[in-house]
Amino acid sequence: MKLSCRTFLALALAGLSLNALSAELRVITHSSFAVSKSLIADFERQNGVKVSFIKAGDAGEMLNKLILTRAQPVADVAFGLDNALVARAVEAGVVEPYTPSIDRDIRQQLPGGVVSVDYGYVTLNYDKAWFESRKLPLPRTLTDLTRPAYKDLLVVENPATSSPGLAFLAATVKALGEEGAWKFWSALRANGVKVAKGWSEAYYTDFSKNGGARPLVVSYATSPAAEVFYDKKKPAESPTGNLFLPGGVFRQVEGVALVKGGAEREAARKFVDFLRSEAVQKDLPTQMWMYPVRESVTPDPVFRHAEKPGFDNTPDERTLAAKSRAWVARWTRVVLK
DSSP: OOHHHHHHHHHHHHOOOOOOOOOOEEEEEEETOOOOHHHHHHHHHTTTTEEEEEEEESSHHHHHHHHHTTTSSSSSSEEEEETTHHHHHHHTTOOOOOSOOSSSSSSSSTTTEEEEEEEEEEEEEEEEHHHHHOOOOOOSTTTTSSSSGGGGEEEEOOOOHHHHHHHHHHEEEEEEEHHHHHHHHHHHHTTTOEESSHHHIIIIIIGGGGGGSBSEEETTTTTTHHHHHTTTTTTTTTTEEOOOOOOEEEEEEEEEEEEEEEEEOOHHHHHHHHHHSHHHHHTTTTHOEEEESBBTOOOOOGGGSSOSSSSSOOHHHHHHHHHHHHHHHHHIIIOOO
């Protein structure tokens, strides 16, 4: 914004801070995005901008909003596009490629000029106390989930609106093949699987650890660590555990991208670099419960409860781009209709 000398003087005489004239950087995110307020404040001060966050639900919902508003973009930066969604975002023309200035010691990458920020593993979590109190053995295979002993015990997220929901679906297709996956999902439906709109609903409403009725939930390998971190008593063991079932593990890489047609391009690029900075990479593990992509950054010690699987069932991005929408459509017919 250019100011005339007269306007500048009038503002100075009025005692107004020039910070009031800072540009607004609009950042659209999924509902789980979190970075410490002090770091955001530092970014704003150093770059002369005000960051406004737009929480748009789960990542799938966020992408849908970007697509619906692409003629008049509602944001300048989008965070939360992952390897299950990025190809769709690129195909829809809602993001612009960008090469960050911080591109060293990075574990995971994303295609299409979307910049990776964190990664994790979508998998099943279970409520330890629930299973122990009922002396029910844990399922050992995906097929076990379709057996009578596990009827009405599982909640999953809708892959049409949820990135972990899509990730779990993709993992089952990768492991079982398309026809095998539809047979599995049909059997799950018959065995009482519940479908939630997104991760927050599944984990905080339906999961038995949080007062729901379902002791099995599609979540993240880091969720048991979060349970310990937020517990005031800091238990030696997490009350929840991971089930790394063959065919049920997806390696998710999340990224940030410039929104095509967005304003404040220079500030947007700086914000992308900011999310790759050492300070943010150290902060995000206990904020968003994902692993940092910078290899040199060590997460908080509580991540000893966030074991990593020795395998995953993640389709490549090209397959996800070509097949995921058809998978979701078929899943909807099999499970919801």
